[in-house]
Amino acid sequence: MKKFFVFALLSMMIVFLAACGNDDKDADNAGGEKELSDELIVFNWSEYIPQEVIEGFEEEYGVDVVYSTYNSNHEMLTKVQSGTVAYDLVFPSDYYVKQMVENDLLQEINFDNIPNYENIANAWRNMPFDPDNKFSVPFMYGYDGIAYNKEFIKEAPTSWEDLWNPDYAGKVLLLEESKEVSNMVQQLLGNDMNNPTEEQLEEGFEKVKELIPNVLAFDSTASDRLVSGETWIAHAYSGAAATAWLENPNIDFVLPEEGGIVWLDAMVIPKTAKNKYTAEVFINYLLRPEVSKQLSEFIPYGNPNEKAVEILDENIKNSPGINFPEEVIKRAEWNLPLDADRTQLMNRLFQESKVE
Structure with a gap:
């Protein structure tokens, strides 16, 4: 019995030592040494992080x-789901975070590796799409609204309906994601943008078809066209308007009387990521106030990092699309995904409307 006990004890010690010595290059075990990987594969929106960062x-x-980029949440999700590339860090918008969690596509984040998370303002924690703060870290926030060039449009737009003004033929830009276009037109029609009936979806995209003669392009990066004057008015992200404004002070941005949309882009780590610890170190780096300040200077979206905002130049703080009266902000709606059947219908109707 003694021999058996000693043999068993030795066997257990060997297994234990082997386990301790079997840490991955990117290990993140509670008792193991954390080691950075040689590379980090990042998939982000275009024009979101400057090269110097x-x-x-x-x-x-x-x-x-x-580092590679995408132009829509749909494109991002399709590539993450395909598994062709094992992305370590991606930047989905709020409702896509929820969708990715529900589809078991994300890993829980170890916030012990992200001490700079304390710089995130309380208003942007425990968001509805991640109420327990397990899967996401806020990156930037903003709005879907109306950007316009005051050189060509003398009176500020007040409604989504202004996009249909026949005087703007060939001068209108629309966002290129189906749900965002649907949100806009459902708000205009007075419907619940997050729970439209199939009939309302069809009605909405019939309305979009009426807009097509005015549409120059579907594009999520409106900045260059706004600056050049190629586009006069755009269904656009607030950050795109602010970026254009840095080059052309005639650019402005409004939330329409129907409400507009508020959104938050977040940092998440896919289940397929091979370099989780390194991704968390990169997130922590991006949350340093001086680094996060560079992000806002590069593309002035709303920044949830309150320590970075404190050191921002006043000019950036006052750029279009950042400061709205409280009553205007309260009208803006959070976007939520539709169920699979209505999403399929919406995507089909969107593609059909674009070729009218």
Whole structure:
């Protein structure tokens, strides 16, 4: 019995030592040493992080950031689901975070590795799409509203209906994601944008078809066209308007009387990520006040990092689309995904409306 006990004890010790020595390069075990990976694969919206911020992380940590971009949440989700590339960090919008959690596509984040999370203002924590704050870290927030060039449009737009003004033929830009276009037109028609009936979806995209003669393009990055005057008025993100305003002071942004949409883009780690710890270190780096300040200077969306906002230049703080009266902000709605059947119908109707 003694021999058996000693043998069993030795066997258990060997297994224990082997387990301790079997940490991955990107280990994040409670008792194990955390080690950065050689590379980090990041998938983000276009025009969202300046190159100098990426280079600063690479130089400080010795990690090669493989950085690619997308133009819509749908594109991002399709590529994450395909598994062709094991992205370590992606930046979905709020309702897509919820969808990715429900589809078991995300890992829980270890906030012990992100001490700079304390810089996030309380107003942007425990959001409806991640109420227990397990899967996401706020990155930037903003609005869907109306951007316009005051050189060509002398009176500020007040309603989504202004996009249909026949004087703007060929000068209107629309966002290129079906749900965002649907939100806009459902608000205009007075329907619940997050719970439209199939008949209301059809009615909405018939209304979009009426707008097509005015539409120059469907584009989520309206800045260049607004600056050049190629576009006079756009269904656009507030950050795109603010970016254009930095180059052309004639650009302004309003939330329509129907409400507009408020949104938050977040940082999440897919289940397929191979470099989770390194992704958390990168998130922590982006939340440094001086780094987050660079993000706002590059593209002035609303920044949930209150320590970064404190050191922002006043000019950036006052750019279009950031400061609205409280009563205007309260009218803005959060976007929620539709069920699978209505999403399929919405996507089909959207594509059909674009070819009218």
